[in-house]
Amino acid sequence: KQEVTQIPAALSVPEGENLVLNCSFTDSAIYNLQWFRQDPGKGLTSLLLIQSSQREQTSGRLNASLDKSSGRSTLYIAASQPGDSATYLCAVLPNTGNQFYFGTGTSLTVIP
Amino acid sequence: GAVVSQHPSWVICKSGTSVKIECRSLDFQATTMFWYRQFPKQSLMLMATSNEGSKATYEQGVEKDKFLINHASLTLSTLTVTSAHPEDSSFYICSASDGRSHYYEQYFGPGTRLTVT
Numbered sequence: 001k002q003e004v005t006q007i008p009a010a011l012s013v014p015e016g017e018n019l020v021l022n023c024s025f026t027d028s029a030i031y032n033l034q035w036f037r038q039d040p041g042k043g044l045t046s047l048l049l050i051q052s053s054q055r056e057q058t059s060g061r062l063n064a065s066l067d068k069s070s071g072r073s074t075l076y077i078a079a080s081q082p083g084d085s086a087t088y089l090c091a092v093l094p095n096t097g098n099q100f101y102f103g104t105g106t107s108l109t110v111i112p
Numbered sequence: 113g114a115v116v117s118q119h120p121s122w123v124i125c126k127s128g129t130s131v132k133i134e135c136r137s138l139d140f141q142a143t144t145m146f147w148y149r150q151f152p153k154q155s156l157m158l159m160a161t162s163n164e165g166s167k168a169t170y171e172q173g174v175e176k177d178k179f180l181i182n183h184a185s186l187t188l189s190t191l192t193v194t195s196a197h198p199e200d201s202s203f204y205i206c207s208a209s210d211g212r213s214h215y216y217e218q219y220f221g222p223g224t225r226l227t228v229t
Contacts, residue, residue, distance in 0.1 A: 034218065043118075043205055044156075044220040089155060091218070098144055098209065100218060102156045 002027045004092055006103035013080055014111050021075040021106045023090035028068050031093045034100075035064050035075050038087045047088075048075070052095075080110045114140050116208050118221035125196055125228055133191045133224045135206030141186035142208035146218070147179075150203045162189050196228045 003026045013019050023033070032051050036044040048057045048064040050073065056065040063076040073090060090103045115138040125131050135145060144163050148156040160176075162168040162183035170176045178200075180192040189208075193200055205223040 032217075036220070041203070041223075041225070043222040044207075046217065046219065049217050099158060099161060100146070100207075102158075104155050107153075 002030075002092060002094055002101040004090060004101050004103040006088075006090060006106050008106060009104065010107040010109075012109040012111060015080060015082060017080050017110075018076070018078050019080055019108070021077070021088050021108070023073040023075070023103050025071045025073075025092050025101070027094065028071050029095045030068060031095050033064075033066055033073050033090060033092045035062075035073075036089045036091065038089060038105075040087075044089065077108075080108075082110045082112045084108060085110050114138075114208075114210060114217075114219040116142075116206065116219045116221040118206055118224050120224060121222060122225040123227070125226070127197055127228055128195055130192055130194045131196055131226060133193075133204055133206075133226075135189045135191070135208070135221050137187045137208040137210075137219070140208075140210045140219075142189070142210060143186065144209045145183055145189040146207045146209070147181060147189075147191050148205045148207070150205060150223075156205060159191075193226065196226070198228045201226055201228045 005024050007022045034049045035047040050057050050066045061078040066073045087105045087107045089105045091100045117136045119134045147159045159174045160168045160170045162181050164183050168181035183189040207218040207220045
C-alpha cells in the first residue's frame with residue numbers, strides 16, 4: 001500500500017524567506033503527483049500537477065519537483081508572503097487504480 | 113478551470129436523522145467522484161470512490177449502509193449519512209476527476225461541515 005509522508009509537519013518562517021516542503025512516497029509506480037493548498041475550514045485548491053514523466057512544474061512563485069525513483073517531491077515557495085499561510089498537502093495517483101493517496105500535510109505560517 | 117461545488121456548505125442535524133450532501137461538477141463531466149472525510153488537523157481519509165452508473169467502492173472500515181453514495185449522473189454524486197451520530201461530525205470533501213483528461217487531475221469541492229448534536 002502506498003504511504004505518503006510530509007516533512008515537516010509544521011513550519012514557521014519570516015516573510016520574504018524562500019522555503020521547501022517535502023513529500024515522500026513508498027511506491028515509485030505513480031501516474032502523477034499533485035500539490036494542494038488548504039485554508040482552515042476550506043476545501044483543497046490544486047497548486048501544481050506533475051506527471052510521472054516530468055521532473056518539475058512551475059507556477060508563479062511555486063516550483064514543484066519530482067524524483068520518482070527516490071520517491072520524493074519538493075514544493076519550493078519563493079519570497080514567502082503571509083497569504084501563503086495554509087496547510088500544504090501532496091497526493092499521489094498510482095499507476096493502477098484511481099485512488100489518490102494523501103500526505104499528512106505541512107502547516108505553514110509566514111510571519112509578517 | 114474545472115469547478116466542483118458542494119451543498120450544503122455546513123449543516124447541523126440531530127442525532128438519528130439523515131443528511132444528504134451533494135457534489136456537482138459544474139463545467140465538466142466527472143466519470144469518477146471521490147468522497148473524503150477530514151478530522152481536525154488531520155489529512156484526508158478516502159471513504160469511497162464512485163463511478164457514474166455503478167455502485168460505489170468503499171474503503172475498508174467505512175460502513176456502506178451508513179454512508180450511502182449515489183452517482184446518478186456525470187455531474188452529480190450524493191453522500192447520505194444515515195442515522196447520524198455525534199461521532200459522524202466531520203468535514204466531508206468530494207472531488208471529481210475528468211475522465212477525458214489524460215492527466216486525471218482531481219478537482220475538489222469546498223467541503224461540507226457536518227455537526228451532529
